[in-house]
Amino acid sequence: MSEIRNAFVAFFTSLKLTVVLLALSIILVFWATLAQVKLGIWGVQQEFFRTFFVLGKIPGTEIPLPLFPGGYTLGGFLLINLLAAHAYRFKFSLKKSGILLTHFGLILLLLGELATSLWQKEFMMRLDEGQTGNYAESTRETELAIVNVSDPVWDDVVAIPTERISSLDTIQHPGLPFRVVTRAYYPNAIVDALPSQTEPSKIPELPVRATRDIGTRSVVRPQPITYREDQRNWPTAFVELVGPEGSLGTWMLSAMLINPQTFEYGGRTWTMQIRPERKYLPFSLTLLDFSHDRYAGTNIPKNFSSRLHLHTDDGRDDRDVLIYMNNPLRAGGMTFYQASFDNDDKTTILQVVRNPGWLVPYIACVAMAAGMVIQFCMHLVGFARKRSKASTRAIARTSPSASPLT
């Protein structure tokens, strides 16, 4: 038993494992960089780094085949390797304090990246000049929003992440007088108006048809999921609403449709749509002014900036803020960055990031850098001492007049 244990310890504490893991990491990072041309940055993150294995497919089939350890595997092994080596091998001494500190920073960095990959969420916020907004929209995730708009003052919103409806089960929500039954779900599909001269062969035959509203006049063409930076997926679903007295009908809902579809039920007016997932903010932001300067006689951007007004309902915060390149706004646990602009410089697009672990890399970095500087300086001092001894010897060996090269 202890032999097996010893073998385990020897394996996980070995420096050889470190070298092998480092070499594999280089291959993974390099491969992922090349793959970015096709997959885009986000796709690469999902398929190479935030995964245990890089998967390929057996040619001609859909059967996945692990080709290479992914980021989680390599990072995990490195972490175990590091922790084990420190637990079993390292003894603290001043001489090794630098290495110890660097490794501690590295552990923190790996854990921080794990936390980021699990909890970081990115949203966009788009504001025209003069417009006020109190929510940000996800760039990737969508939701099915069913809104009771009967009251002229406020809306009653039930939002269901599309991930939840993709499993095609029935959803019963206390806020809704009907059940939501997803009949079909496509993570990416293009919706077109039904051509006037219908060629049946060109319209894909889908198992479910819409019986209400725009879905009856549209063609849905399922597409493969895209990971490209310049393209997005349009989740599309066929949703049947079932009340106590039976089916209300089947709607076709798609993120491609900008306007919600409206219907009456139980004496109330409802709207329904698939829209980017919203993150409501604990405050509202009003875009006062967006400015975009260019260098004279060129189109080279000199700076972008958004002047905003931040206001909380309780009135505790009521101030102007300026967001520009390299100067984000941190508020309400989120960070707002100047990302882009639109509409002839009248609209600002802010990137909104929520990352509870944002401070971890900073601490990790300081530890790693400090550790390396300490270690390097100790080496340098040792080297300089040795050199001065050697050169005294050398001078003594040659002639008394010998001086360093001038």
Add this chain to the structure above:
Amino acid sequence: MSTTSAVASTQQRPASSPPPPAPPPRNKFAGWVAAAAVILGLGYLISPLFKQDTAGGFDYVGFGRLPILVNGRLKPMDSVARTSLLMLQDRQRVSSPTTGNLVDSPDEWLLDVLFRPEIADTYPVFAIDNPDLLSLLGFTEESLKINYTKSAHRILATVGFMPGTYRRFSYKQLESKLAEIDRQSRLAEPTEQSLRTPFQKGVIELRDRLVLYNRLKHSLIPPGSTNPLSEYDAFVKGIPAGAAAIRARQQGQSHDEAAARATLEAAQRYEFMGRMGYLLAIPPLAGSTDPNAWKSAGNALLESFQTGDINPTVLAYAGMATAWRNRQVEQFNTIVKMFREILVKRFPERVSKTDAEVRFNSAEPFLRSMTLYGVIFFLGILSWMRAPDLLGRSAFALLILAWLATTVGIGTRMWLEGRPPVTNLYSSALFVGWAAVGLCVLLERLYRNGLGLVAGGMIGFATLLIAHHLSLSGDTLEMMRAVLDSNFWLATHVVTITVGYSATYLAGFLAFIYVVRGVFTNGLDAGTSSAIKSMVYGIICFAALFSLVGTILGGIWADQSWGRFWGWDPKENGALIIVIWNALILHARWGGWVKTRGLMALAIFGNIVTSWSWFGTNMLGVGLHSYGFMEAAFYWLLAFCITQLALIGVANIPLRYWRSGRHLSA
């Protein structure tokens, strides 16, 4: 071996390695020879500062110093002349293989383009290489062949020392094909940049060059104008009558048709100039110092409709044009001098900067240092065979001199730009070389074995050569895009990461020297071998430190500016690979799996890793850091990687086949 003892043993290793060899026997002339070398080198470096380009008596230099605003930066005419020539034809000299130099300086060429376009149109300044493009333009193999009159030239051309075919053409030669060039470039444009064929790239490039040339031509005087002064005079005098006539015509009353047409035509001409003009040469009127208020001559002329007057700067340039066209030396020089005095009074600081930039341009510190580095490289190698003290000391003195020259050059660029040293790919090449040579100076000072000389000469030469080729794409002192506009991060992240590149390269090149000397010569003795080993080890530690800190700082910048610490962007990945690679080398050595030769092989691979991060990632054309697709560089990079791989193969040849093998162990 346990981790503890592995780490502990590295602590003790330096003490147990043999001391570096004593300096070679001293040559009593060495000091004198080194001093002579320094004087020669210094003379070579500063000689261009004393050269006067005033052939024919025209004050080109004075004209070259006039400040203008181009691409958002206030720069001297001289810089525009030089960068435009580089962009058009890859060199600053305007000459034809058969008749020799056509102008004395880039400034003279620019004067002809601006003021005597009919002459400038005959200068061959459009480089065209693509054979398909050449045949599209109607050139045949026969018509491209250069017929030298001197038989010596003919022989030189046959053996390849002189060009055998024309590759630069004049505007006049291309004029009849403009419509076709435009049509072809429109056809090529929809193709994605990275998928374009060489012909498509060639035709788009030629079109862009023609546009640049035409924009330059219409910068200061109206198209086709032979005497702008009298044209302006007539224009201003005609404004009241013309305006009245136009008003009357609009109201359907009787009017002077000729006056209306003259004024409208002038307005169209100046509007065209304003749209096309490349140079924003007209400073804001007195009272405004806003750098963005500089405008083109065309727009300044259009303002005459409101002011009823011609802008004095427009008049000054018109005066220069008339004097230049009529070859009136004295008049030209007087106008330049008086105009300059006005500018000096109004913008003293800016004019002193543009003056310095002209001196910097003509001194060409980087090109001249490149030559010196080449000399140092050969002297260093010679010093291993003959007279190590004599040659070594001279070469070392020259190394310091060349390094100081690049230091001054980089410093001047920083002062002109008001920025940290590395702002674009070009300046990163300068800085990589500078930092690596700086380390070489230090190494040579410590070890005095010629390694610092050879490595420094090699890296200095190579990086400056790369920089020279990067400078062909335009002004290297370009304005920073908004996202990069942060001196703090440019000074910390970018500089540290670039020093990391330098150090990784230096370790790689030292290893390169080790392998070449060991395998192909018998000059690598045990002492030198252990010296190189400790150098490479130390430099890799240094590289690991800087690339790690630099990469981390980059992460923090990314977190500050777009909200994620790490985004797996190609440039970030490239930097990360360097860090991991250096860490791998260090761990492999601490673990004891690599000895000297293994360390060398790994360090050589570091060259590939660094080149990938520095250039390869830019060639992917994706990510936030891409600077554009570099076509030709890709093949050079590939060739470099192959040589390095071959060298790693050579390093793995068993020691008994090394010519220095008997001195070495493992």
